[in-house]
Structures are given as C-alpha cells and as structure tokens.
Amino acid sequence: MASIQGTRRPKGIQGVRRRGIALHAVLVIGLLLSAFPFYWAIIMSTHTSTEIFSYPPKLLPGSHFLQNARSLFDNIDFFGSMFNSLLVACAVTFLVLFFDSLAAFVFAKFDFPGRRLLFVVLMAIFMVPTQMAIIPQFVIMAKIGWIGSMTALIVPAAANAFGIFWMRQYMQSAIHDELLDASKIDGANFLRQYWHVALPVVRPGLAFLGIFTFMAQWNDYAWPLIALTNPDNVTLQVALSQLNGVHGTTDYGMVMTGALLALVPLLIVFAIGAKQIIGDLGKGAIR
C-alpha cells in the first residue's frame, strides 16, 4: 500500500476548500438560471404594461400585482378553470394509482398464461406516440358526447403503461414472495393480498406515481386544447393560452400574473413530494 504513495500528491485542506468553493459557485449560477424565469414572472406580474415596455427593464418587483390580478379575474374565469384542472388532476391521479398498482401487482408477482406477451404489448404501447390517435379520439368522444366535458380528459387517462411499468419494477423488489406465501397460508385471497400486503409496502412508489400523475395532468395542454371546445369551460392551461393569444401583446402584466398564479398549486404539490419524486425518478431510470 505504501508504494503507491506519491503517485498522486495528496491535496491539502486549502486545495480541497478552494475546489469546493469553485464547485458551489458554478452550482449556484446554475441554480440562479433555473430560478430566474420564476423571478422574471414575478417582476412582470407586479408591473403595468407601460412599465414593462420601458427601457431599461425593471429588475425589481413593482406594486401592480393586485391590479393585474383583478384584470385577470375579469378577463377569464380563473377559478372556474382552476377547479376544472383540480378536478381532472385529482380524479385521474386516484384512478391511475388504483388501476396501475393493481395491474403492476399481477405482473410483478403472479404467473399466468400470456403474461409475457401481455407485458410486451404493454411496453409497445408505452412507446406509441399519443398524438397519432388524436383525430379518431376526438371523433369517438364527439360520438359519445364527451367532447367539451372533463370526462373526455379523465377516462382515457385512467390507466397508463408508464405507471404499470413503474409500479411493477418497484413491486418486484419491494414485495417479498415469502410475505405473499405466508399471507396465502393465512387464507388471504388476491384482493386482500393486494390491499394488505402489497400496498402498504409500496407506498413510496405510489407517492411518486401520484405526484407525477397529478403534475402531468395539471400541465397537460394539447388534448384539452382540442377536446374542450367550449371556451368558457376549460382547464387552467387552456385558459392561460387563450389569455396569451388574445391579450398577449397588450397586457403582459396580466398574462404573467395568470401564468404565475397557475403555478401555485403545482409548486405546493411539488414541495410536498419533492424528496420522493427526485429520489425515485433516479431509481426508476437506472433500474
């Protein structure tokens, strides 16, 4: 061991500290770049349009937030849209958690004829770009009469390949076969095993999927834009886009206030689940 001493000179405390400071300096610059657009949105949402259009640009928050918010609420049904977004995101999250974890439990822990094939099909579906089907989806929904209602957003999203795949990966390692066998000896049937053995163990995995689903639904834009044909009954993202489309060039302060307020529920959910989602995202990706 002693012989390799000196092949590389040991770093002094000083050197390590200097390197640490440089490292954090770069990381902080990155952090500021990440955060900047949020700050910029706050600046713009607190100024009048004339202030926004002036040069040099304002770099500190102004005092017109309440006025901007008032004209926002006058122009679009902000809270109505927010309610729609919440309704869709919550309903989809609940359904996805239930259906995906149930299917994942089956794929992770049981063998049955066609299991491999069905899973391959699932993975293939995972890869299919969804836009492909938007026209017929629209036509089918129009036939059933769901176009213009939130049902058109909720039902098709109620189960998905990603969630099943994710939960299956999680369950394979988290649920022990011995535990399942023991519960079977105790007389537990399939549903009891799912509810009492599987779910309690995979709660962290569910939390990730739930937060992820909620955020994805909250931010979904293309399909709601097409499916919600009544401009007065839309989700928040579509309402924001309408606002930008109509008033984008005239009242930036108001548009920016809308963008900012629409982020609030999302940021709350993210703050609650950040640790979970950031940690699990990595685990899922490296498998």
Add this chain to the structure above:
Amino acid sequence: MATVPALEKPPVVLADPPAVRPRNGWRKYWHLYAAISPFYLLFIAFGLIPVGFSLYLSFHRWDGLGSMEWAGLSQYQYLVSDSDFWSSIGNTIIIWALATFPMIFLAMVTAVMLNAAVRFKNVYRFAYFLPNVTSVVAIAIVFGSVFSTNFGLVNALLQAVGLDQVAWLNTPWGIKVAIATLMTWQWVGYNAIIFLAGLQTIPGELYEAARMDGAGPLQTFFRITLPLLRPTLLFVLVVSTVTGLQSFTEAQVLLQNTSNDSTFSGGPDHAGRTMVLYFFQQTFDNNDFGYGAAVAWGIFLVVVIFSIINWRLVQRRDED
C-alpha cells in the same frame, strides 16, 4: 435497486417455488386477467381503435362533418411531396438538436458537480428540478417575454453591452433558438437528477483504484464514469428523442400570436412549425382530417426511425 424494507416476520420456507406455474386454465386465473384489464380495455377504446381508425382515415378525404371519400394512397403521395411537411421535419430536428445536445452536456456536468458537492445537495436538486414540473404553457409565456423584440430581457442585455438587437421571434433561427433554450432550460435539471442517480451506482472503489493508478479527473471521467453511465445515457437520449420530436406546446404557445389566421402557424415563415404543429394545423385549422391522419403516420415513422438509430448507437457498445 430500490431499497428492500425489512421483513416483519422471519421468511417462511416453502417447498413450492415462489412463482406458481400455470397449470389449469381460465377459472384459476380470471381474477388476474380482471385486475390487468382496465388498462387494456382503455387502450382498446382510446388507443387501438383510434389508431386503426386513423389508418383508415389516412386513405380517405374527410372534413370531419360530411361523408368520407376513398382516396387510396393519394394522401401519402401528397405527404411525400409536401415540402411543408419536410420543412416541419427539418424544423423539428433542428430544434431537437439545438435543445438536446447542450441539454445532455449541461445535465452531465451538473450531475458530476452535484455528485462531488457534499453540502446543500438537496437544495440544489430541488431548485434544478423545479423547471421541469412547471407547465410548458406558463413557461412559454414567460420565455416569450424574455425573447420579445421590443421589451425582452435578452435584447435589453444585448443593447446594454452594445450589440445589435435580434428580432428573436421574427427570424427563422431566432425562433428555433428561443424554443430550444426553453426546452434546454426545462430539461437540464431533470436529466441531471437521472445522471446523478446513475453516478451514485458507480462503486467508489473504482474511483479509488483509478486514483491510485494515477488517472486524472478527465481520464477518470472518460474511462470510468462515461462507460458506466451508458445505460443512463441511453434512457435520457431515448426519452429526449421521443418527447423532443413530438414537441408542440412550446412552439404553439410561443408563436400563437404571430399569425392572424392560425394559432398553429409556427411563426413567421413557419420557422417554428414542428411536425406535430403541422399535424394540428392540417387537421384542426384546415379541417383536413384525412390528410392530418396521414401526417400523423408520417410523424410516427420519423419517431420510430430516430428511436431505432438511438437504440443502435448506444446498444452496440454494450455488446462489445
């Protein structure tokens, strides 16, 4: 792998193998099929049937209201010769490349630095991840103002250092750079977290050994970190390709005001009109459902080709 929670009871040793092999049929397994059925039923109703229908549609002329007219292969013949479609492919690929390569580079640098940093790791991870959870619509609105010609921050900065202003959202390259910047900003942190997780699986002894062999930081990165990070890189590249080639919201929200007759125009000279934007324009602005369906299949083909290329590129090295 995910951490394994501690068992509450000592494991019961059984004679049977843990997974029961199938022996007798349907009655034994119906509850398993029932449990997985919701996904497949939803997929059949809102995935398979629509996809089949869209294939059928692509051989027809239809405005969405009247009766369908058989068109044979003419929609596809037109698609192949449609210069607008080809230019939308070009736009998409340029935007994707402008966004993806800087994004992967920055994400990897960030991940390596995060891996080296001991303190505040969670603060950084939270802040870096934030852009990815915010809605593209809200962020596109913000970036629209940052890149605005008249009062945008980027131009104000250019002016401050004495450079010419650029009409970002009015020139072909400006549009692409603006969209790509938005995408890069939104995805660097997300992918850095994924790379970080990959980095953390690399055993410390390897670095220790490399250090003892006298390898410098760059050598260590290229000889140890990068090869071992290849599966993670594949994941990141595939996800970026599939999402990047189907980008829509960024360009749509950023450029929806630039044309009076279409919110899917993709800006002046259609420089920001991605494939999916073109699909929406043909379908919902022109009410050309048949041609829209053909465009959708064209997009699908492009995405598949790129996914295969990606897969090959990274996979082949694995087999060596």
